[in-house]
Structure formats: structure tokens, C-alpha cells
Amino acid sequence: MWTWRTNSNTAVAASSRCCEINHDRFMGGGSCYVRLISSEEVSDFVVRPLDFDASSSLIYSFATYTDGYYVDRVLDELPGSIAVQMSLHKLAPLLTMKDLTAVAKLHSTTISKRDSKDLTILKLSHHHCPICESHFSIFVPDKTKLQKAVERSRAAREVTKSKEMEHTKAAPVCHSSVFPPPLPSKCLIHDIIEGYCKDMELDSFQEAGCCFCGQLTLMRNLKNIEDAVKLEVLRVPDATWKEQVIATDPVSDLAGPITTDGCDKVCPACCVHLDKGCIPPRSLTNFFWIGDVPPVLKGLTFAEQVFIAHVRHNHCLVRVSSGRAKMIANWIMFATPAARVYDVLPPSWDDLSEVLACVFIGSSPPTEADYEQMPMLVRRNKVKDALQWLKLNHSDYADLNISYENLESYPLSGIPVIVDFRKSDSDGNKIQTVMSKFDNDLEEGTTEGPCPFTVHGLTGDEYENMSIDALKVPALRHLEKGGHSLAVGHNSSPQSLYHNPQLYPQMFPWLFPYGKGGIRQQVHASKISEAEHKKMLLMYYDKHFQTDYYFPMIAFNQEQIKKGTTGSFLLAK
């Protein structure tokens, strides 16, 4: 769709010097209102062309209003157009409001934007000035609505036809190519090697973190921060937490704009928003801030992690002999038993022995070396430091009581649980009869590194009313059947997978040290999906989410479970 009307403003305004003609075509959008004028309406006033045939049933529309000096030139450029000299009171009713305003401006008549069309026409009809004599209106031939509609549909038909033609043309080409194809030439092989080597150049994979969103980005795309003033938008209260070293330290946010430590460049996505002066949607400011992991929370063994986590999950991974982990069960997580462990961390030696029991299966009793390989190793001071730090800084640990008495009862470094030994006939730790058909490994486990173990769920309530000896009975009965090697107590109701933003910070306090930046927060609703957020965490610049043993797998498994739940929920509906 294109009309002269869009340009009539400029044409009118510039008419005293030259008529600007712009041939830009406009794509898309609706058509603007065009007042169609029959040849009879203007036939009495036509000045050019001289041989104008009034009886022809042509339709015209207003194009421009121009000085007599330029009339010939404009007429040449617009084929079939006519020049008309009519007084303003006759011309005005033929124009649209937009053209009226432009014409009135040229005649130095003041028209307010609020004036109605009738009032404007009235004002112009009573106007007279030298310009009225020297200016001409140019009308171009137009088409009736019906003609336009017919043309449009014809054009549309042609487009589909040409597309079909392309399609049918492409198909025979496919069959005409020779089979078998020619051998790869030396040139082609060279091209392939060259292209691959180019992909393997430092430039195409070297990456670093963006200082606002913390995402790993290709280094060549990162930009320097040009304007430090713009960073002022990145101050948002409550998004961060200043580390408290001792309890008397004041509670405050981090000073200054929220950025990552050690990164000094911006990724293109953040840069676009920052240039506009708004907060980048993925920046840490938008409650994605996690904070640096303090040294006290690094390098914890499995048992130590059990001690400090608020919410624990089952043991759903197992290491295979190559050292990799694979998923053997769906994930479920429970708060640690409320009565014993939750309020007071760490649990006392007696309590712990009741909720944690370790059973060896094998053909010989465990040796000292075996103990060292166990993930049950607990270093007392490590736990103490971690808990103290979390109480000060993690949002979910504020109401925690640390029992120093209980801690003192632990050995400085050792296994704070009762170790049972059960002789098994087979060499592997898997019972032949319960092995799955798809399970081809002889043994679950590893020869090096932390040893795998399986968690069998007995709920906290059951534990509360049982003595250790009574506990051993169901445990051993279970072992007779299945051969699982560890039981850890937990709360009787599992934690919700849905709308639980503090779930991950409670489960992985060593990944979310300040309890901030949880998944599925209220502020992120309908802004970022859970899967997208997990992807962001995995691409966090210091890679501590990537290197965690459980996080990537559990995050993925949660997606699986939720998808399955959604499917069954819809079915049940």
C-alpha cells in the first residue's frame, strides 16, 4: 500500500520551493482513509491537461498542493494526474483532515488540533490570500474499492502460485542429482578441516562471566563498561546480603551496584538494557544474586552435607566404575526429622545413631581404609564452622540453635554412626534376584573416591518410637530382601516440588550460601521459567553449580517429574 497522502504534508510545506516526492513503499499496516473524487466533481476547474475529458468515469484522489511554478514537473512525475485550481471553499470539503491541516498551514490560517472538520472547512472557506491564486491542487487517478479488492486477491493468488512453482521446481532437482554422489575432493576435505579448525580457535570458545548477570559468555562478545553512572540502576534493596563474620556485624546489603566479583565486562544482552538505563532482566539485581561460596562451605563430605542441609534428598545417583554418576531413582526430598535434628543442629551422637545407620555388605568386614573412603566421614570443626557461618548469613538458618555440646561429643574426625557389618555371599553389592533386566553392571560402585550408597526410606515417625535394636530388625529384614546399605531418617511428608523457592537454597546451602537466588521466586513469576533459571545457574561464571555432584541431576530430574505429573494430572482431569 502506498499513497501520496503520507507525503502530502511535506509536499505542501515545501511547495514554495520544490515539491518533495518520496517513492518509499510502505509494507504492512492498514490503509488510511482516502477520499475518492469523481471526475465530474472537479471537471469545471481542471487547468491541466488541457484536453481533460470530463465525461470519463475516472476516480481521483488528492495528491498534493503546489505552487504554479512546479505544476508541470509534478504532473510529469505523476502519470495521469490532473492539476486543478479551485477556490478553498470548494476544495476544502474534498480533503481529509490531515490534508486540510497542511493546506491551512500553507495559507497561514491557524487551526487548533481540537477544531472539528466542519469548523476547519468553515475557517478556510472565508480565507483569501495571494497563495490561493498561485497554487494548484494535484489529483492522481485512483481506483474504486472494488477494483482494489480485485487487485489484492489477484496479487495474493500470484504469490501462492509462484511459491508452488518453486516447490515443484525443487523436487525434480532432488531426483536429478546423481547416485552415488561423487567422491569428496581434496578441496572439500580441506574446506572441512579448515572450517573445523576455525571452530576450534580460541576466539570461538573462550568465555568469561558477565559482571551483571554472571553468565558465561563468549569473550569476543563481551564489552567493556563505558559509563559507570549507568550502574546506579543496579542498586536494589534486599537482593543481597553482606557477609557477617561475627554476630554483632550490622545486617545490610552489599554496598554499590550488584556485580560479580572478578568480572569487569558486560555481555551484549545486558548491555542493550543498560544503555537504555534500565535493569537488565537477567542481571543479578533481579533477585538472581547468589553470592560467593565461603571457604567454610567448600569441600564438605556427604555426611557433613547431611548435617548442615535443612532439606535432604534421597540418594538417587550412583557412581559407575568410570567415576561418572548415573541416576537410579527418582528424586524426593524431605525436611530433616523435625523433632530431633531440625531445631538443633548438629544432632547429638545418640540421636544421629538412631537416624543414621551404616551397614556394610561384602565378603569381609570393613577395614580402616574402607572407612576413609566412606562419605560418612565427618570432621567436627568443619561442621561447626559451616553451621556458624550459615546461622549468621543464610536466611533459613537464622532461628537455628547450634548445639556445641552435641558437637563436642563427636570424635574430631570419624564416622559418627554405628557401623554394622553383614556378610554377603556374592562379590558384588547387588543381589542377583533383584537386578533389573536392563541393569548389566555387576556391581554398583567405584573403587576410588567416595563410595556410593543407597538410601532406604523409613520415616521419622517410625524412628521416634524405636530403639536402635528395634530399628535393626526392619533394616535387616529389608537387607535380606534388597541389600541396601544405609538408612537415613527424615520427616514423614516430602517437600513440595512446586512453588517452593527456598527448596534449593535449603537443600544446597553450600551452593546458595546466603539463601538468596532460589528457583521459582514470586518476583520471577511469568518472567523466567524454572528450566531457564536452572540453565542460568549452570552457566554461572564460577561453575560451582556445574561441579556439584547432585545439583545438575536433581534439577533435571525435577523437570522430568513435573512433566510426568502434569501429564497425569491432565489425564485425570
Next chain:
Amino acid sequence: MVLDSLSKRLSKGERVVLETDAKKVYYSILANLDHIGGHVKGSLTSKKYMRNEIWSLVSMKGAPWFITLSPANNRHPLCIFYADKDVSFKPDLRTSKERDTLVLRNPAAAARFFDYVVWSMIKHVLGVGADHNGIYGKMSAYYGTVEQQGRLTLHLHLMLWIDGVISPQEIRDRIMGQDSEFQKSLVQYLEGVHSGELSTGSLDDIFKRQPTKKTLGTGIHKVVNPASLSRKPSETEDYKDPTLTMPLAPPPCVHKTRRM
């Protein structure tokens, strides 16, 4: 009872007619299970859906080629870089144990490396989205699925369809029909794309260039390898295992100018 006989017949690949109500109930259960599992990544149903897609492609495009790709993530410097926390790439060689632990600790890095290598393979070797043909000819479609192997590294099974492929029956007819021209070109093609070669010389040449180990055996007593004595020390020390380093681009192609 009904379920038993159904599963037996289905596993044998026999045709099952749903004539009784009980069978219909079981089939509706199966359909419901599919509905639940269809969106779950890695579930049996999602695998089934992928198979269906492949069947559709086969019926549309004809017979596919089948290739498998298994990038060695514990040897490639790119994977080591992704797994490590260093920001800048260092071309240092590491011991195999060091490499293994790095990659094992970071499954996300291994997955990213796999993705990177597979996409560059599809682009360059298959010629999809590149300005040249693939090594197997002009591609018309490909379908790749990712699988984990015993040690839980990823590998790719890829079906690819070459432009202008004729049906297996037609190939058979032309081979049996004494079409000597066709037979010759087919054998040439198959030999050409199924070959392992090195651009810098034959395998023996490469072996000759590789320095021999200074010592033999892995026990307590190390025996000096007599072959290593004949070489200068500098030759053996500067040598870097090419399977552990980034590829070096070949010199610009001389044919290119001629081709243009």
C-alpha cells in the same frame, strides 16, 4: 492372563487384533501411559516418539545412512577448558588422571563439549548450513539421537539422508543387472567415504615421527628403551601428543584459486 499373552505376542512382533474388551482396556492403559510419559525427557515414550519421527523421515526421504560419533571428552582440550575454572585457555598437557577427574566432576562441561563438537561436525563434515557439500554428498536430512555408553559419556547416533538417493531395491536391481558403471562408482564411493587417513602422511610415517618412550614397563623396575637412545633429547621433550592438543589449521588450499 490377558496381559501376559498380549506382551508375549507383541514382543514376538505378531499382529494383535483388539477383539475382546479386556484387550481394549489394556491398550487404553498403554495409551494413557504414553500420554503421561510423552513430555518427560528420556522416557520410553519420548524414545518411541523419536522412532516414529524417524520412520516418517524414512518413508519421505528414502533409505538413510547411519553413523555414530563419540567425541573423547577426557582427551579434548576444549572439554578440559570447559570443565576447568580457568578463564583463559592454557594449552598445557595434563596427566590422564588429572584430566579424568576434571571432566568427571563437571558433567555440564562434558555435555557442553559434546554439543559443541556435534554441531561443528554437522556443519562441517555433513555440510549443513555451510557453503560446501558434506563429505557424504549433498545432505537432504539428518536425525540424531544422543545416547550414553557404559562409562556414561555421550555419543551420537545419526541417520542421514543424501540428496538423490535411490531405493535399496533399485540399488540391488542395478547391481544384479550387470550395470558395471554403477557397480564401479558405488564401490568407489563406499571405499572413498569409509576410509581413515591422515593428511600429513601415512600412519607409518606418523609413527616414525612419534618419539619412543624412554622407559618400558610400568612396574618398579623401569627398563630404558634402547630405541630412545638413538634420538636427541630435544626431539622427545618438545613432542606433544596431537590427540591432546588443539588442531592446527592446514596451510591455505592451493586448489582454491584454480577452482575459482
